[in-house]
Amino acid sequence: MTATSTTNEPNYMIQLDALRALAVFSVIIQHNIPHFFLNSFFLAGDQGVRFFFVLSGFLITSILLRCKHYIEESNQKPGLTIRQFYIRRILRIFPIYYLTLAVTYILQLEGTRQTFWWNLTYTSNFYVALTGEWPESVSHLWTLSVEEQFYIIWPFVIIFTPTKYLLKVFAFTIILAPLYRTLCIVTSVNKEVQNYVMTVACLDSLVMGAFLAFIIYQANQINFSNQFILKLSFWVGLPLFLAFRILEATHQGVILLLILGDTVSAIFFMWVIYRASKGFGGTVGKVLEMKPLIFLGRISYGIYLYHLFIPYLYGRYLPRFGLSYPSSLLGEFILNAGTVLILASLSWYLIEKPINELKQYFPYKQKI
DSSP: OOOOTTTTOOOOOHHHHHHHHHHHHHHHHHHHOTTSHHHHHSOHHHHHHHHHHHHHHHHHHHHHHHHHHHHHHHOOOHHHHHHHHHHHHHHHHHHHHHHHHHHHHHHTOTTTTTTHHHHHTTOHHHHHHHHOOOOGGGGGGHHHHHHHHHHHHHHHHHHHSOGGGHHHHHHHHHHHHHHHHHHHHHHTSSHHHHHHHSGGGGHHHHHHHHHHHHHHHTTTTSSSOHHHHHHHHHHTHHHHHHHHHHHHHTTOOHHHHHHHHHHHHHHHHHHHHHHHHHOOOHHHHHHHTOHHHHHHHHTHHHHHHHHTHHHHHHHHHTGGGTOOOOSSHHHHHHHHHHHHHHHHHHHIIIIIHHHHGGGGGSOSSOOO
């Protein structure tokens, strides 16, 4: 989320790009090297996905709170503001997403044709929930469906809810997720899938990020200490996060994990994002500001979008040229990851970056 004077976005927080890179590679490792030590201890990719949800909630709500300020202070029309928001989201997300759907459909990669309309309409999480199946090369697109569904509703919640009621709305929305997951367990209907992929099941992660954006934005106006809340998210969130990972690694407390695991992760990730937004110091800060890591975070959307298609492409087309896949998991990972990085880099420079520059014509704050 890069800020410029013409777009009126929040300040660019460089360390968040590095965290994006770490999160997306945790997903790639889980999909390519399932027996990697991090996945033996806990499902690192799952935590990466939840981290992305918290981060998305934080960034999107930061933008929307600023838009809300423009409306209240400058008499800017809500309809115009929301329109600008959607146009900018479309410019960022749609081009390579729909291009990817078209290419993979033509190539007939596994899972693409039977789920095409679900992916086209950003409802693939419903497909997974209804069928209980992960549709091979496109199974990862459920997360993008969740985010798009959240984007449809959330601008109206932030813009039209009076500021004094936002905290109550956040609290209610966060609680909905574990309540829904409890309902899935009680009814025993696809509980392992529905309590994971449906948007309502992800609201605690998304809205925990929104809560962080709010307490930062309203730091001097709310009637409790934002520093106290953020310290609490570390001193409570970290021990609980580690405890839940131990339960996960030892296959204990399955019901507790299903109900509260994502909520606990979101509490801890809220603190991580807060610290990165302010800037970690010392060695951690130096690592998170390494240029290669920052670049990987910048192209992380493309990395995530393309990464699961590559093994299927190689599996289908390498034999046609008399070639074979590497014999080791490490070799496969290097080949797949290297290809994804090249493809995502080309995508960034040739498609995403030029299209993103069009955002300057759709600023959040209108000139009077």
